[in-house]
Amino acid sequence: MDFTPEQQTTIDALAYHYSEILKLLGEDPTREGLLKTPQRVAKSMLFLTKGYQQNPSEILSSAIFMEDYKQMVIVKDIDFYSMCEHHLLPFFGKVHVAYIPNHAITGLSKIPRIVEVFARRLQVQERMTTQIKECIQQTLNPLGVMVVIEAQHLCMQMRGVEKQNSITTTSDFTGAFEAAKTREEFISLIRH
Numbered sequence: 630m631d632f633t634p635e636q637q638t639t640i641d642a643l644a645y646h647y648s649e650i651l652k653l654l655g656e657d658p659t660r661e662g663l664l665k666t667p668q669r670v671a672k673s674m675l676f677l678t679k680g681y682q683q684n685p686s687e688i689l690s691s692a693i694f695m696e697d698y699k700q701m702v703i704v705k706d707i708d709f710y711s712m713c714e715h716h717l718l719p720f721f722g723k724v725h726v727a728y729i730p731n732h733a734i735t736g737l738s739k740i741p742r743i744v745e746v747f748a749r750r751l752q753v754q755e756r757m758t759t760q761i762k763e764c765i766q767q768t769l770n771p772l773g774v775m776v777v778i779e780a781q782h783l784c785m786q787m788r789g790v791e792k793q794n795s796i797t798t799t800s801d802f803t804g805a806f807e808a809a810k811t812r813e814e815f816i817s818l819i820r821h
């Protein structure tokens with residue numbers, strides 16, 4: 630990965646602070662195994678938060694097609710990795726998206742791409758769910774959109790506060806999905 634001079638300045642500043650963090654944890658950042666760790670972590674953090682530099686609405690509207698298809702479009706099992714903003718620990722799992730077009734459809738690969746943009750920011754699962762929903766609703770103006778996220782949170786699992794391996798499910802929807810029957814159809818389609 631190549632970095633701009635501006636990014637390199639950010640990486641150096643982050644690396645300085647990570648080195649300080651290592652000292653505060655009682656480590657010696659000059660020992661061999663840790664020598665490059667601050668730079669590595671800084672670059673990795675920049676990658677894991679690169680969604681801040683990307684505009685999801687632009688990605689969606691870059692591929693809009695006019696079609697008369699009026700049935701549910703479902704993109705399910707989209708893998709994502711994000712980081713919880715409360716502990717800076719990963720949460721990850723699957724996103725399922727359904728929308729009912731109102732003339733405009735988008736390229737199917739664009740849905741996973743906007744999931745990626747929202748996931749590569751510091752997040753809470755609830756907000757990520759709503760942001761994906763709103764982005765699709767505002768950009769495609771469909772008859773309805775529904776987003777379901779199932780995720781495991783390492784801040785729960787590693788710290789042993791909650792049941793291990795528990796899955797957190799969130800969902801949000803608009804328009805046609807306000808009808809319970811439509812939601813059920815989507816849920817049953819993502820269950821297998």
Ligand SMILES: [Zn+2]
Pocket residue numbers: 713714715716717718782784785
């Ligand atoms: Zn957390």
